[in-house]
Amino acid sequence: GDSVTQMEGPVTLSEEAFLTINCTYTATGYPSLFWYVQYPGEGLQLLLKATKADDKGSNKGFEATYRKETTSFHLEKGSVQVSDSAVYFCALSLVGGADGLTFGKGTHLIIQP
Amino acid sequence: EPEVTQTPSHQVTQMGQEVILRCVPISNHLYFYWYRQILGQKVEFLVSFYNNEISEKSEIFDDQFSVERPDGSNFTLKIRSTKLEDSAMYFCAGQGLATGGINEQFFGPGTRLTVL
Numbered sequence: 001g002d003s004v005t006q007m008e009g010p011v012t013l014s015e016e017a018f019l020t021i022n023c024t025y026t027a028t029g030y031p032s033l034f035w036y037v038q039y040p041g042e043g044l045q046l047l048l049k050a051t052k053a054d055d056k057g058s059n060k061g062f063e064a065t066y067r068k069e070t071t072s073f074h075l076e077k078g079s080v081q082v083s084d085s086a087v088y089f090c091a092l093s094l095v096g097g098a099d100g101l102t103f104g105k106g107t108h109l110i111i112q113p
Numbered sequence: 114e115p116e117v118t119q120t121p122s123h124q125v126t127q128m129g130q131e132v133i134l135r136c137v138p139i140s141n142h143l144y145f146y147w148y149r150q151i152l153g154q155k156v157e158f159l160v161s162f163y164n165n166e167i168s169e170k171s172e173i174f175d176d177q178f179s180v181e182r183p184d185g186s187n188f189t190l191k192i193r194s195t196k197l198e199d200s201a202m203y204f205c206a207g208q209g210l211a212t213g214g215i216n217e218q219f220f221g222p223g224t225r226l227t228v229l
Contacts (some may be wrong), residue, residue, distance in 0.1 A: 036220075043222040099162075101148075
Protein backbone atom coordinates (compact mmCIF):
# COMPACT_ATOMS: atom_id res chain seq x y z
CA GLY A 1 0.00 0.00 0.00
CA ASP A 2 0.88 3.68 -0.09
CA SER A 3 3.16 5.00 2.62
CA VAL A 4 5.14 8.06 3.63
CA THR A 5 8.37 8.02 5.60
CA GLN A 6 9.70 11.10 7.37
CA MET A 7 12.84 11.72 9.31
CA GLU A 8 12.46 11.17 13.02
CA GLY A 9 12.27 14.14 15.33
CA PRO A 10 12.48 16.22 17.26
CA VAL A 11 14.69 18.41 15.14
CA THR A 12 16.21 21.27 17.11
CA LEU A 13 17.79 24.21 15.30
CA SER A 14 18.91 27.71 16.12
CA GLU A 15 17.12 30.68 14.63
CA GLU A 16 18.30 31.51 11.07
CA ALA A 17 19.62 27.99 10.51
CA PHE A 18 18.94 26.07 7.31
CA LEU A 19 16.21 23.44 7.56
CA THR A 20 15.74 20.18 5.74
CA ILE A 21 13.08 17.63 6.69
CA ASN A 22 13.32 14.50 4.59
CA CYS A 23 10.26 12.78 3.16
CA THR A 24 10.09 9.76 0.88
CA TYR A 25 7.05 7.91 -0.35
CA THR A 26 5.81 4.74 -1.96
CA ALA A 27 2.65 4.84 -4.01
CA THR A 28 0.81 2.53 -6.37
CA GLY A 29 -0.24 5.41 -8.62
CA TYR A 30 0.97 8.92 -9.38
CA PRO A 31 0.35 10.88 -6.19
CA SER A 32 0.00 14.50 -5.29
CA LEU A 33 2.34 15.43 -2.45
CA PHE A 34 1.71 17.78 0.43
CA TRP A 35 3.30 19.25 3.50
CA TYR A 36 0.97 20.08 6.37
CA VAL A 37 1.93 21.99 9.49
CA GLN A 38 0.42 21.69 12.95
CA TYR A 39 1.18 24.49 15.39
CA PRO A 40 0.83 23.78 19.11
CA GLY A 41 -2.80 23.28 20.07
CA GLU A 42 -4.08 23.77 16.53
CA GLY A 43 -5.29 21.68 13.61
CA LEU A 44 -3.61 20.86 10.33
CA GLN A 45 -2.84 23.60 7.85
CA LEU A 46 -1.69 23.01 4.32
CA LEU A 47 1.80 24.46 3.91
CA LEU A 48 2.56 23.57 0.30
CA LYS A 49 1.81 21.06 -2.41
CA ALA A 50 3.01 19.64 -5.73
CA THR A 51 1.21 17.51 -8.25
CA LYS A 52 3.77 16.27 -10.74
CA ALA A 53 7.44 15.50 -11.14
CA ASP A 54 9.81 18.47 -10.76
CA ASP A 55 7.05 20.74 -9.49
CA LYS A 56 8.22 22.96 -6.64
CA GLY A 57 5.72 23.91 -3.97
CA SER A 58 6.51 26.98 -1.91
CA ASN A 59 4.94 29.04 0.85
CA LYS A 60 6.16 31.23 3.73
CA GLY A 61 9.79 30.64 2.73
CA PHE A 62 9.40 26.87 2.71
CA GLU A 63 10.01 24.85 -0.46
CA ALA A 64 9.74 21.25 -1.55
CA THR A 65 10.41 19.70 -4.96
CA TYR A 66 8.60 16.61 -6.23
CA ARG A 67 11.37 14.18 -7.20
CA LYS A 68 9.90 11.17 -8.94
CA GLU A 69 13.23 9.49 -9.55
CA THR A 70 14.02 9.40 -5.84
CA THR A 71 10.36 9.33 -4.68
CA SER A 72 11.08 12.23 -2.38
CA PHE A 73 9.55 15.53 -1.34
CA HIS A 74 12.00 17.06 1.12
CA LEU A 75 10.99 20.25 2.92
CA GLU A 76 13.54 23.09 3.06
CA LYS A 77 13.78 26.60 4.42
CA GLY A 78 16.80 28.84 4.17
CA SER A 79 16.44 30.64 7.50
CA VAL A 80 14.08 29.37 10.18
CA GLN A 81 12.37 31.48 12.82
CA VAL A 82 11.14 30.66 16.31
CA SER A 83 7.59 30.91 14.95
CA ASP A 84 8.30 27.94 12.65
CA SER A 85 8.31 25.64 15.66
CA ALA A 86 5.59 23.09 14.93
CA VAL A 87 5.00 19.53 13.76
CA TYR A 88 5.37 19.02 10.02
CA PHE A 89 3.59 16.21 8.20
CA CYS A 90 4.38 14.95 4.73
CA ALA A 91 1.38 13.41 2.96
CA LEU A 92 0.28 11.98 -0.34
CA SER A 93 -2.96 11.47 -2.20
CA LEU A 94 -3.68 9.87 -5.55
CA VAL A 95 -4.43 12.48 -8.20
CA GLY A 96 -8.06 12.90 -9.07
CA GLY A 97 -9.20 10.44 -6.44
CA ALA A 98 -11.28 11.03 -3.37
CA ASP A 99 -9.19 8.79 -1.18
CA GLY A 100 -7.86 9.83 2.13
CA LEU A 101 -4.47 11.34 2.63
CA THR A 102 -1.67 9.09 3.74
CA PHE A 103 0.45 10.89 6.30
CA GLY A 104 3.95 10.40 7.59
CA LYS A 105 4.51 10.23 11.34
CA GLY A 106 5.32 13.91 11.56
CA THR A 107 8.52 15.73 12.47
CA HIS A 108 8.55 17.98 15.49
CA LEU A 109 10.65 21.07 14.75
CA ILE A 110 11.95 23.16 17.61
CA ILE A 111 13.62 26.49 16.83
CA GLN A 112 15.65 28.07 19.62
CA PRO A 113 16.33 31.81 19.72
CA GLU B 114 -12.30 32.93 3.59
CA PRO B 115 -14.58 29.93 4.18
CA GLU B 116 -13.38 27.38 6.71
CA VAL B 117 -14.26 24.02 8.15
CA THR B 118 -15.69 24.16 11.67
CA GLN B 119 -15.95 21.38 14.24
CA THR B 120 -17.88 21.06 17.48
CA PRO B 121 -17.27 20.52 20.26
CA SER B 122 -13.62 21.43 20.59
CA HIS B 123 -13.28 19.01 23.49
CA GLN B 124 -15.53 16.11 24.45
CA VAL B 125 -15.12 14.05 27.58
CA THR B 126 -17.12 10.84 27.87
CA GLN B 127 -17.31 7.65 29.86
CA MET B 128 -16.26 4.36 28.33
CA GLY B 129 -19.21 2.65 26.65
CA GLN B 130 -21.06 5.87 25.92
CA GLU B 131 -22.03 7.06 22.46
CA VAL B 132 -20.51 10.27 21.10
CA ILE B 133 -21.28 12.32 18.03
CA LEU B 134 -18.65 14.63 16.63
CA ARG B 135 -19.90 17.34 14.33
CA CYS B 136 -18.38 19.13 11.39
CA VAL B 137 -19.59 21.84 9.03
CA PRO B 138 -17.56 21.60 5.83
CA ILE B 139 -17.06 24.34 3.30
CA SER B 140 -20.33 24.67 1.39
CA ASN B 141 -19.19 23.80 -2.13
CA HIS B 142 -17.12 20.79 -1.13
CA LEU B 143 -18.14 17.38 -2.38
CA TYR B 144 -15.87 14.91 -0.58
CA PHE B 145 -15.68 14.65 3.18
CA TYR B 146 -13.27 12.87 5.47
CA TRP B 147 -12.61 11.97 9.07
CA TYR B 148 -9.13 11.45 10.43
CA ARG B 149 -7.86 10.81 13.92
CA GLN B 150 -4.60 11.55 15.68
CA ILE B 151 -3.79 9.70 18.85
CA LEU B 152 -1.61 11.88 21.06
CA GLY B 153 1.95 11.97 19.77
CA GLN B 154 1.22 9.78 16.77
CA LYS B 155 0.55 10.33 13.11
CA VAL B 156 -2.70 11.41 11.56
CA GLU B 157 -4.68 8.37 10.40
CA PHE B 158 -7.39 8.22 7.78
CA LEU B 159 -10.72 6.84 8.98
CA VAL B 160 -13.31 7.31 6.25
CA SER B 161 -14.24 9.25 3.15
CA PHE B 162 -17.79 10.17 2.14
CA TYR B 163 -19.16 11.21 -1.23
CA ASN B 164 -22.64 11.50 -2.67
CA ASN B 165 -24.18 10.49 0.65
CA GLU B 166 -22.31 7.26 1.04
CA ILE B 167 -19.00 5.96 2.28
CA SER B 168 -16.49 5.76 -0.57
CA GLU B 169 -13.53 4.40 1.38
CA LYS B 170 -12.76 3.36 4.93
CA SER B 171 -9.71 2.19 6.81
CA GLU B 172 -9.30 -0.82 9.08
CA ILE B 173 -9.80 1.49 12.05
CA PHE B 174 -13.33 2.33 10.94
CA ASP B 175 -15.10 -0.71 12.34
CA ASP B 176 -18.75 -1.31 13.21
CA GLN B 177 -18.51 1.05 16.17
CA PHE B 178 -18.13 3.99 13.82
CA SER B 179 -20.66 5.56 11.48
CA VAL B 180 -20.87 8.76 9.46
CA GLU B 181 -23.77 10.78 8.26
CA ARG B 182 -24.57 13.98 6.40
CA PRO B 183 -28.09 14.45 7.67
CA ASP B 184 -29.02 17.85 6.32
CA GLY B 185 -26.64 18.74 3.52
CA SER B 186 -24.45 20.90 5.71
CA ASN B 187 -23.40 18.99 8.82
CA PHE B 188 -21.15 15.94 8.62
CA THR B 189 -21.05 13.75 11.70
CA LEU B 190 -18.96 10.93 13.09
CA LYS B 191 -20.66 8.68 15.62
CA ILE B 192 -18.86 6.27 17.90
CA ARG B 193 -21.46 3.88 19.31
CA SER B 194 -19.69 2.56 22.38
CA THR B 195 -16.49 4.40 23.14
CA LYS B 196 -13.35 2.63 24.30
CA LEU B 197 -10.34 4.08 26.08
CA GLU B 198 -8.30 3.72 22.91
CA ASP B 199 -10.72 5.99 21.04
CA SER B 200 -9.21 8.94 22.91
CA ALA B 201 -7.69 11.08 20.18
CA MET B 202 -8.02 14.28 18.21
CA TYR B 203 -10.55 13.83 15.42
CA PHE B 204 -10.24 15.98 12.32
CA CYS B 205 -12.85 16.58 9.67
CA ALA B 206 -11.75 17.57 6.17
CA GLY B 207 -13.41 18.47 2.91
CA GLN B 208 -12.43 18.65 -0.71
CA GLY B 209 -13.95 20.22 -3.78
CA LEU B 210 -13.46 19.17 -7.37
CA ALA B 211 -9.80 18.58 -8.12
CA THR B 212 -8.45 21.66 -9.89
CA GLY B 213 -5.38 21.22 -12.02
CA GLY B 214 -5.03 17.73 -10.68
CA ILE B 215 -4.55 18.95 -7.12
CA ASN B 216 -7.02 17.35 -4.75
CA GLU B 217 -6.46 19.58 -1.75
CA GLN B 218 -8.20 18.80 1.50
CA PHE B 219 -9.14 21.51 3.99
CA PHE B 220 -9.08 20.53 7.63
CA GLY B 221 -11.09 21.66 10.59
CA PRO B 222 -9.47 22.53 13.93
CA GLY B 223 -10.32 19.15 15.42
CA THR B 224 -12.29 17.75 18.35
CA ARG B 225 -10.32 16.31 21.22
CA LEU B 226 -12.13 13.22 22.51
CA THR B 227 -11.21 11.96 25.95
CA VAL B 228 -12.66 8.62 27.03
CA LEU B 229 -12.48 7.92 30.77
